[in-house]
Amino acid sequence: MKTPLWTLILPTAAGLACAGANPGGPPEGAPELTALDAIFADFAGSEGPGCAFAVSRDGQQVMSRAYGMADLEWHVPNTPETVFEPGSVSKQFAAAATILLALDGRIDLDDDIRAYFPEMPDYGEAVTVRMLIHHTSGLRDWGSVASIEGWPRWSRVHSHKHALDIASRQGALNYEPGRYYSYTNTGYNLQAMLIERVTGQTFDEFSQERIFRPLGMTKTQWRDDFTEIVDERSVGYRRGEDGEWHMLMPFENVHGNGGLLTTVGDLLRFTRNLDTGEVGGPEFVRLMHEEGTLDSGWKTGYAGGLRVGEYKGVREVSHGGSTAAYRAFLTRYPDHGLAVSLMCNVAEADSRGLVRRVAELYLADAMTEEPRVDATGVDVDPADVATFAGGYRDTRTGQYLELIADGSSLLMSGGPGGPPLAATSETGFASATGVSIAFEGPASAGERPPGIMDMPAADGVRIEPVGPFEPTAADLAEYAGAYRSDEAEVTYRFEVEDGRLMFRDRYGDGAALEPLYPDAFGQESRTFIFRRDETGRVSQASLSEGRVWDLRFERVE
Structure with missing residues (x-):
C-alpha cells in the first residue's frame, strides 16, 4: 500500500501546533504540550477519528491542536482548520441572530410567536420569542415527536417544513408557558424560520451579514443543504456493533438548533464577542447572558444559547453539543480571560470532560475542588433516612424515580440522577449539583410523605410516593x-x-x-x-x- 501523501507533508496527527500558538514557545504560565496531548491520547494516530481544540487568552488565540483523522476513507487527518459540526453549541448563534433582530427594532422578544407563525395553535397563553431562547416555552421537541412517530433524526431528510408541521400539530404544550424549563430544539428552529420570515433573507445570509463576516469567521456557515460540498469538512464516525468505525452524519436540513459548520478558531472569534460586544454592543452582551426566569422567579441558568454557572469555583459560560457522531463544547471563564473550544468527529468523545481538563491546566491556581454539601452537625439516624426510600412520581411528567437509602444520604435512580443527596435536616436532602428535596414531614406509620424537589433549572417540582405495581x-x-x-x-x-x-x-x-x-x-x-x-x-x-x-x-x- 502506498504511503498517503499527507504523511509526507504534515506532522503526525497525534497533535498539530498551528497559527495562534506563540512561535517562540508557549506563553508564560501555559501548560506543556505533552500535558495537553496526554488529554487526547485516546484520539491520537491515524486509525480512527478524533478532535481539534483551541485556546484563547484575552481574545487572542494562544494554542490549537488536532488529533486523529477527519476522513478514514481518504486518510485525511484533522487539523485546527478542519470544519466540524458543533451540535447545540450552534444555539448561541441562533440566539445572537434573534437578539440582533430585536435590537434592530424589527421584532420584540416579548412578542407572541403566533404573530410570526399563525399556523401554530392558540394555547390560551402567549408563547413568546424570549421563551424560545430560554427553553421555557413548553413546546415539545419536534425531533422527539418524530422519533415517537417512527422517524428518528437522521433516519430521513427532515427540513424546517417538517419541524414546523410537527410543532403546529401539537394540541398541547409540555406545561403552561413560563412555568418550567424543558430543553427543546423546536424553539431554536423557529428562531431561524422567524428571521427568514421577517427579513426575507435566508438564515445563513442574515448570519453571514450580521455575525460571521464582521467577526472574521470565514469558515463558518449554516448547514441548510446537507448535500452541499464543504471544503475541509470532517466525517462523523461511531463504533458499530462489529467494533469497526461507521459513518454517522446529520443528513438533514434543519438548523438553528444545530447545523453550524465551523472551526475551533472561528468559535473563539464568536465567544470573544460575548465579552467585547464588537458586534451588537453592550445591550447585545447583556441579553445574551440574561438567564431565563420562571413564573416563580427561579433562574434557570440558561441564557442566550449559553449555560451560566460555575466549574470548580470559577465562573463559567458554556454550551455543549452533539449531532449524529459529532461532539463539541465551547466554554469561557470571563473572570480569567480564558476560552476553550473543542469539536470532535467521534461519537464516543466526552467533549465537556476533555475541554474542562484543558481548562484545568490553564487555571490550575484558580480552580478548587467541587463544593460538597456539608451535612456536618446534622444528626440524622440512617434508619429515619431509610423511611423515605422507595418509588416516587414526578407530577410534572408522570415519570418514575426511585430513592435508595445509603446511610445518611439518598441516591436517586431515574429522574435527574447525579451524586448522593446528603441529609441537611430530618426531612431535607441536597446534592452538590444543586438538586434538593424537602419532604412535607417525616414518614409515619409506614406512609411516606410527598416532597418538593428543586433542581438547577426548575423549582417546586412535586414528587409523590407510589407503591409497587405487580399486575396480574x-x-x-x-x-x-x-x-x-x-x-x-x-x-x-x-x-x-x-x-x-x-x-x-x-x-x-x-x-x-x-x-x-x-x-x-x-x-x-x-x-x-x-x-x-x-x-x-x-x-x-x-x-x-x-x-x-x-x-x-x-x-x-
Whole structure:
C-alpha cells in the first residue's frame, strides 16, 4: 500500500501546533504540550477519528491542536482548520441572530410567536420569542415527536417544513408557558424560520451579514443543504456493533438548533464577542447572558444559547453539543480571560470532560475542588433516612424515580440522577449539583410523605410516593389494544405476551414494558401512563419522555 501523501507533508496527527500558538514557545504560565496531548491520547494516530481544540487568552488565540483523522476513507487527518459540526453549541448563534433582530427594532422578544407563525395553535397563553431562547416555552421537541412517530433524526431528510408541521400539530404544550424549563430544539428552529420570515433573507445570509463576516469567521456557515460540498469538512464516525468505525452524519436540513459548520478558531472569534460586544454592543452582551426566569422567579441558568454557572469555583459560560457522531463544547471563564473550544468527529468523545481538563491546566491556581454539601452537625439516624426510600412520581411528567437509602444520604435512580443527596435536616436532602428535596414531614406509620424537589433549572417540582405495581394477567389484558395519536401521526398497539405487556410501533417493532406504579409502565426513557374513563375502562395512553410530556393516545380498539 502506498504511503498517503499527507504523511509526507504534515506532522503526525497525534497533535498539530498551528497559527495562534506563540512561535517562540508557549506563553508564560501555559501548560506543556505533552500535558495537553496526554488529554487526547485516546484520539491520537491515524486509525480512527478524533478532535481539534483551541485556546484563547484575552481574545487572542494562544494554542490549537488536532488529533486523529477527519476522513478514514481518504486518510485525511484533522487539523485546527478542519470544519466540524458543533451540535447545540450552534444555539448561541441562533440566539445572537434573534437578539440582533430585536435590537434592530424589527421584532420584540416579548412578542407572541403566533404573530410570526399563525399556523401554530392558540394555547390560551402567549408563547413568546424570549421563551424560545430560554427553553421555557413548553413546546415539545419536534425531533422527539418524530422519533415517537417512527422517524428518528437522521433516519430521513427532515427540513424546517417538517419541524414546523410537527410543532403546529401539537394540541398541547409540555406545561403552561413560563412555568418550567424543558430543553427543546423546536424553539431554536423557529428562531431561524422567524428571521427568514421577517427579513426575507435566508438564515445563513442574515448570519453571514450580521455575525460571521464582521467577526472574521470565514469558515463558518449554516448547514441548510446537507448535500452541499464543504471544503475541509470532517466525517462523523461511531463504533458499530462489529467494533469497526461507521459513518454517522446529520443528513438533514434543519438548523438553528444545530447545523453550524465551523472551526475551533472561528468559535473563539464568536465567544470573544460575548465579552467585547464588537458586534451588537453592550445591550447585545447583556441579553445574551440574561438567564431565563420562571413564573416563580427561579433562574434557570440558561441564557442566550449559553449555560451560566460555575466549574470548580470559577465562573463559567458554556454550551455543549452533539449531532449524529459529532461532539463539541465551547466554554469561557470571563473572570480569567480564558476560552476553550473543542469539536470532535467521534461519537464516543466526552467533549465537556476533555475541554474542562484543558481548562484545568490553564487555571490550575484558580480552580478548587467541587463544593460538597456539608451535612456536618446534622444528626440524622440512617434508619429515619431509610423511611423515605422507595418509588416516587414526578407530577410534572408522570415519570418514575426511585430513592435508595445509603446511610445518611439518598441516591436517586431515574429522574435527574447525579451524586448522593446528603441529609441537611430530618426531612431535607441536597446534592452538590444543586438538586434538593424537602419532604412535607417525616414518614409515619409506614406512609411516606410527598416532597418538593428543586433542581438547577426548575423549582417546586412535586414528587409523590407510589407503591409497587405487580399486575396480574387479567390486569394486563385491560391495557391491550390500539391507541392513536394525531399529534404524532402514529398508532401503537399494546399486547400481552408471556405475562408481560408489550408495545408495538407502526412497523411491529417494540419491547416489553416494565410496571412502575399502578397504570404506569416504563420502556427505557419512556413512561406510558394509561388513563381511565368514568366507568374505569382504560381509554387513553399518555407518553412522557425527556422532551415530550403527556402526549395523549386515544384508544381506537
